[in-house]
Amino acid sequence: MREKLIKISPKDNLLVALADIKAGESVTYQNETYLVKNGVQVKHKIAECDFQEGDVVVMYGLPVGKATTFIAKGEVITTKNVIHHTGGFSSEASEYKWTAPDVSDFKDRTFKGYKRKDGKVGTANYWLVIPLVFCQNRNIKVLQEELESQLGYKHKTSHKINLDVLKEASAKGASAEEILKMDVLNLNSEKQFSPFFPNVDGIRFLTHEGGCGGTREDAIVLSKLLAGYIANANVAGATILGLGCQNAEVKYINGFLEEFGVLGKKPVHILEQQQSTSERNFIAEAVKLTFAGLMEANEFKREDTPLSELLIGLECGGSDGFSGISANPLLGYVSDMIVTLGGGALLSEFPELNGVEQNIVDRCIKTEDAEKFSNLIKTYAQRAVEAGSGFEANPSPGNIKDGLITDAMKSAGAALKGGASPIVDVLDYTEVVSKKGLSLLCTPGNDVESTTGLAGSGANVILFSTGLGTPTGNPAVPVVKVSSNTVLAEKMSDIIDFNAGTIVTGEHTIREKAIELLELIIKVASGEEMVKAENLRQFDFIPWKRGVSL
Template sequence: MSKNYVQIDPRDNIIVAINPLEKGRVTTINGTEVTLKENIKQKHKFALNDFAVGDEIFMYGVLIGKAVKSIPAGYAITIDNVKHASAEFNDSKEKFTWTAPDASNFKGRTFNGYHRKDGKVGTSNYWLVIPLTFCENRNIDVLEGALSEKLGYETKKDFAVDTDALIKQYKAGASSEEIFNTPIITTKEELSKNRLFPNVDGIKFLKHDGGCGGIRQDSEVLCQLLAGYIANPNVAGATIFSLGCQNAQISMLQDALDAIDPNMGKPVHYLEQQQSESERALIEEAVKHTFVGLTEANKIERQPAPLSKLVLGLECGGSDGFSGISANPALGYASDLLVALGGSPVLAEFPELNGVEQELINRCNTVEDSKKFYNLMRAYSAAAVAVGSGFENNPSPGNIKDGLITDAMKSAGAAKKGGTSPVVQVLDYAEQVTMPGLNLLCTPGNDVESTTGLVGSGCNVVVFTTGLGTPTGNPVAPVLKMSSNTHLYEKMYDIIDINAGTVITGEDTIASMGEKILDHIIRVASGETASKAVVHGNNDFIPWKRGVSL
């Protein structure tokens, strides 16, 4: 890009400042000269022409707001002079055609993954320990303490303390000097080298605050989500804790698993505390079931798989004014490449599709899906209004500070993650991805709730674009963080995997960055490169509650 300012779409009547622009500067856009009337901060926008109160404002070629004050050309677009506005939409779709990008550079490429009996392929190999109700979270903690460090898996810190070595020295009659000379610190790297089960990437403990106390529908959806995690190709099997009296019954989870695939073939062990002779017996049984499950999971080794087996979650969070110009469209190009190769990208965060609904409706392959998307968006919007809010309240203070001042502006940039391909399926929360091609999944805009939902619907890898930085990860799927700007990448290099800021500086095009993203995804999916979120143990897991608490 390497410009000081840019008009993203020829229909746009506001201009993005790529670098800070000083008052008095003369800008030229498509032959039109505009003198800046005030300083324009980097990532923010200025008026290309004069706006009267009520005039419509366009960016990315779509309606993103209306003027609430008169705005002369050359003045900044702010939350004080613009309010949210988005285009109307209906459930009737127009004809849509798509030309796939050239994916020849990836023809014949494979990734090394874990093949499952149901035909899916994982990018990781985990065992899950899951409570059906928050009442069992303490038992989950006990199991984690008994297994994780002892088997060489992650700790809560960057190191583990081997107190047993000091006890052994003391019992042997060691002197104080000998005790002080005894090494007791083991790093995460050293622990991983000593894993008893080298083909198992870890044991993940999915604690949550649901399963009882809310409406029955929330427990049903929770069971569907948990079933999706068990069915995820990155999972080898699971140990399930039930209290016994909660809303989320074992039978409910079993029904949800059968609905996904009654012949999945994964071991799932159910333990109900109210039927156990004691808590001690419950824990003992859980440890033994999990240990035996790990021995079986360890027999699975990585084998080559086609890229069509990749189910790619598309996520963004901590967005800035560059997200919709660099990171999101580059990820969209990678999504289109994956579609051309037979894979399945998944676009979520329905509140952040506000204003581009009609475009997505038109891209749906079937009338049924276009109507389903229409109904989900209308229902979600109505639910937000019913509690005294609305999609217009979506931008966070960080978004606004860095140039995203309306939900429609944020949404138009966020939707770029989905590329340009047809929509093959529209899914409600916790429904499973079953078709190759671009899928739409109804989730909240909340970063962790959305990522949790993406993985629960079958994503085996996630790319998360950000302009401000976030450490978010997931227990089951590797989450690759991609920065929209180089400053963020250099400042938070320890948690960012990919830098799309080179699109802003002109070192990369959207297409070349898109190819780099897909190449990085393949290396992570093969276990050759670990995502920063995995390295740091970011295991964020928040199920979405759609009802009230009773």
């Protein structure tokens, strides 16, 4: 580590600690000396100058807080001396220019994808088994147990718990203290099966708590989300189980499939239990229809495909004080590369665009998109206030502990995932991407709700940055987990796919790591490398009910 402090933007009046600094230690940065009286932990910030009460705190070149008391130069910034604050914005865009990255080395590169009848290309070939309503979750689980075990889709897990060791020790009179010292991990103990359908990458079973009760709007939104999953290029077809009287009606699913241009172009089998003579016959019919669908899905084979068919979802979760320095700008650079190559990128998490709205507005190519974004985020913010909260409540305890003490500070770093390319479209939740380039998608900041939305809107690969670590994955889209720091990458190597921590230490530039990450994306998109979430069978699916979720 060459420095202990770093300043991200010339406009900033905060410095980020790149290492722990002891109380009373003097640290020099760019010929200026800072006395850190109380010490500062790595990733946290110190004042570059004296702040008076009410002074605006700036980071990433943007207002991210306001001093609530006098803060001396070199003093640590905390929730006790700084509160959330952002600058204002309007829906009127200023002139915007950007410089596209050099992608000459990737111009003629391809990945091996699955070409669908609607013209889209998938990075995987999945069959979905979906409930229209929560009371079908048990039947989904029954189908999962039978189909996965008998068709060879039970992956070898990285670990399996061996309770026999503990049972035998207990029977022999072992104490609780002795039990706690025993090794119960039986590594690689589960048999690896070979899929009966070699060209089908997996059968994915979604469960949820919706489809009935709640509001009719909730059921319609859920139907549109499920239709979006079926329309995703990574999906060959689906088996859908309903009861028959639920609010999420079959007509909604078919209507949205037609809207998304896949009705009749993908096999979709819908069964309703109230039309069956027994649960046993209902399950048997679902098994036969799914098997027939898998036969059709197995006809697809991977083909060389230009990188312009990549649609990258951009997500972050468990962010830390380094996320905005390494992992998020790295994702942004890769996003710009994909866009320059003719592909698409999708930026979500509207609560984490709080404070950078004007930059987003300025980047919108069309006035109507700038206005749509402004209306969506203002409405979202107002609903949060009406619920007795607000965007300022977005940072989690883990975020704050690792140096992200205001939502504006978190958002300014999180927004970097979207790179610098112009914005070609603004989508509300469950709307599907229809244009190449960078689009925005209104979702919560909640990791799984947002990732669920990205897949439902068409992403065929998701890049997920994290500084604290999270196992989040998705049933329909491979999720590439990018660590902001090397400590996390080494500590949680079973969930991290890529380490961006060497950007913080100065070992690599963002461009160097972006080239390396794009190479990994190509391997993942070609089925040559499995992401860690897939290996751990971390298939998270949580629909957003459009309530207040930060």
